[in-house]
Amino acid sequence: MARLLLKFESEVVKEVPLSSRPVTIGRAPDNDIPIDNLAVSNYHARVYSEAGCLVIEDLDSLNGTFVNEMRVERATLKDGDSIAVGKHHILVDQAHDTALPLDAFHKAPVPKVQETMVLDTKQQRDLMQSVAAMGERSQIAPGRVRVPTLVVLAGRTDRKEYVLTDRLTVIGKSNLASIKLRGWFAPAMAAQIHKHDDGYFLGRGDRIPRINGEPISHPTRLSDGDLIEVGRVRLNFLYRD
Amino acid sequence: MQIISGARTDVGRVRKNNEDSYRTDADLHLYVLSDGMGGEASGEVASALAVETVIEHCRLAAKNPGLELVGERKEELSDATNRLASALRSANQTIFETASGNTDQKGMGATIVAAWLNERRLSIAHVGDSRIYMLRAGSFDQITADHSLVADLVRSGIMTPQQAEVSEQQSILTRALGTKAKVEVDADEQLLLEGDTILLCSDGLTRMVTDPEIASILETNPDPQKAADRLVELANENGGHDNVTVIVVHLAPEARGLWATLRRWFGGDS
Numbered sequence: 001m002a003r004l005l006l007k008f009e010s011e012v013v014k015e016v017p018l019s020s021r022p023v024t025i026g027r028a029p030d031n032d033i034p035i036d037n038l039a040v041s042n043y044h045a046r047v048y049s050e051a052g053c054l055v056i057e058d059l060d061s062l063n064g065t066f067v068n069e070m071r072v073e074r075a076t077l078k079d080g081d082s083i084a085v086g087k088h089h090i091l092v093d094q095a096h097d098t099a100l101p102l103d104a105f106h107k108a109p110v111p112k113v114q115e116t117m118v119l120d121t122k123q124q125r126d127l128m129q130s131v132a133a134m135g136e137r138s139q140i141a142p143g144r145v146r147v148p149t150l151v152v153l154a155g156r157t158d159r160k161e162y163v164l165t166d167r168l169t170v171i172g173k174s175n176l177a178s179i180k181l182r183g184w185f186a187p188a189m190a191a192q193i194h195k196h197d198d199g200y201f202l203g204r205g206d207r208i209p210r211i212n213g214e215p216i217s218h219p220t221r222l223s224d225g226d227l228i229e230v231g232r233v234r235l236n237f238l239y240r241d
Numbered sequence: 242m243q244i245i246s247g248a249r250t251d252v253g254r255v256r257k258n259n260e261d262s263y264r265t266d267a268d269l270h271l272y273v274l275s276d277g278m279g280g281e282a283s284g285e286v287a288s289a290l291a292v293e294t295v296i297e298h299c300r301l302a303a304k305n306p307g308l309e310l311v312g313e314r315k316e317e318l319s320d321a322t323n324r325l326a327s328a329l330r331s332a333n334q335t336i337f338e339t340a341s342g343n344t345d346q347k348g349m350g351a352t353i354v355a356a357w358l359n360e361r362r363l364s365i366a367h368v369g370d371s372r373i374y375m376l377r378a379g380s381f382d383q384i385t386a387d388h389s390l391v392a393d394l395v396r397s398g399i400m401t402p403q404q405a406e407v408s409e410q411q412s413i414l415t416r417a418l419g420t421k422a423k424v425e426v427d428a429d430e431q432l433l434l435e436g437d438t439i440l441l442c443s444d445g446l447t448r449m450v451t452d453p454e455i456a457s458i459l460e461t462n463p464d465p466q467k468a469a470d471r472l473v474e475l476a477n478e479n480g481g482h483d484n485v486t487v488i489v490v491h492l493a494p495e496a497r498g499l500w501a502t503l504r505r506w507f508g509g510d511s
Binding site: 166 | 276319350362370416
């Protein structure tokens with residue numbers, strides 16, 4: 001059974017199982033997930049299932065609904081997605097879920113296949129398109145492009161601010177690095193930032209960087225406002241409007 | 242840092258032909274693997290064309306960096322990664338044109354995975370359901386996303402990974418080289434660390450051997466050739482239902498100590 005977990009500062013404060021009925025989120029007490037916080041609108045957002053997919057819709061809230069740091073008006077949700085409403089986070093948990101039945105797929109006359117084949121008939125292509133359309137995240141935020149930026153707070157670098165545009169950004173002294181460290185003892189390739197579909201991930205290089213004081217153990221997704229320390233350099237990760 | 246590699250291909254225990262191909266270029270640190278498909282012997286033709294074309298395109302570009310790119314350049318990727326993606330698109334054209342000009346080979350196609358190391362930046366590109374994995378400090382992760390129907394269904398939450406593993410639709414690809422005039426290539430890059438191991442493999446490995454088993458073989462065999470041999474053996478022991486091909490690349494730590502340092506200083510091997 002899929003469920004939504006309401007979290008506040010890493011504590012799970014409420015658990016809401018999902019059924020065919022929509023789940024509403026907002027400041028008013030008659031919501032399924034009431035959140036008593038001024039940053040939350042009375043009727044802020046709702047979660048419901050549509051064509052076998054879980055969908056979140058922002059109800060014209062003042063401060064917006066964010067899925068994995070991206071502001072959304074309407075988006076499909078998948079297991080592990082994090083919805084931010086005000087200072088609260090709602091985690092989508094489908095881990096123990098059996099897959100959602102999709103009639104279109106199960107009824108599609110797909111033969112048992114021994115040899116590898118490439119999807120080619122019109123029907124199968126249509127099927128893929130409908131699947132792709134459901135998986136797509138609609139990020140409709142006209143006029144609001146959020147630019148991932150690193151601001152240098154301390155340490156010797158070639159610039160004071162960097163906009164992340166590349167798939168791979170290397171921090172170090174090497175000529176591969178686009179965030180150039182200065183100084184005799186600066187590491188050649190201290191750390192790396194990798195752009196994924198769902199955000200920017202900080203990974204280790206020759207050094208293990210820290211995020212908000214904690215050394216990372218694996219590539220970690222950066223959140224707006226995170227403080228990064230690599231060697232003697234301190235950087236602030238921001239999504240600028 | 243020393244880059245060492247090993248590779249092995251095998252027909253498996255069930256099939257009559259080996260339709261997989263691989264090529265490596267030790268000077269360029271370029272590794273390419275392809276799984277062919279099509280009637281008669283055309284799968285073998287497609288996969289061999291695929292790996293040859295990719296290696297040749299990158300070799301030409303190494304001599305002549307001005308060589309025109311096939312397809313569009315992506316600004317967010319480095320020159321090397323753009324070159325590798327271009328090589329895959331070139332392979333697509335070659336297979337498609339060969340197939341169009343020859344009725345026996347109509348409809349032939351191939352998957353492809355390619356990895357290219359420049360200093361410590363790894364460029365990868367792929368089409369289809371052959372995979373690249375990375376083993377780093379005990380964690381073993383697939384760093385390519387399969388272009389298959391079941392993978393798409395898992396990504397959109399319609400199917401669980403467990404259902405995908407036993408699905409009868411596992412062999413349906415959503416992209417392949419050579420079946421259309423143009424193909425969309427996925428390309429990516431990352432920084433490698435000393436001790437990392439990269440694995441390129443065809444689905445004949447991953448359908449027969451579980452990820453934890455693969456990781457454990459890579460961890461216990463620091464010699465990439467021994468790891469490659471052991472992976473293929475295990476795929477066959479578990480049934481060998483398909484052709485199986487693996488390339489293992491390991492970034493071995495540089496020998497340390499006074500003697501190694503002196504050798505490096507005085508221009509020995511490095």
